[in-house]
Amino acid sequence: MTTFRVLGMTCSHCVGFVTEELETLPGVESVRVDLPTGMVALVTDRWIDPAAIRTAVEAAGYEVEA
Template identity: 80%
Template sequence: MTTFHVLGMTCAHCVGFVTEELEALPGVDAVTIDLATGMVDLTTDRPIEPAAIRTAVEAAGYEVAS
């Protein structure tokens, strides 16, 4: 499991956009997002490069906190 913080999500639609992009990454089994905190838990069946995660989140229109 990988956990990271996404900046800028303010509603359920935001969560949906980020979830959709992350679920499209190869090897992702589940995405759980806590809207109140912006924390994302990504469950995978193999390691995923941080750059791929960042690219997916940015494609949804948001930013991974450094």
């Protein structure tokens, strides 16, 4: 499991955009988002490059906290 904070999500639509992008990454089994904290948990069946995660989140229009 990989966890990180996404900045800028304010509603369920935001969660949907981020989830949709992250689900396209190879090896992602599930995505769990806690909107109030911005925390995202990825359950994967393999290691995923953090740069790929950042790119997917940015494609959804948001930012991964550094």
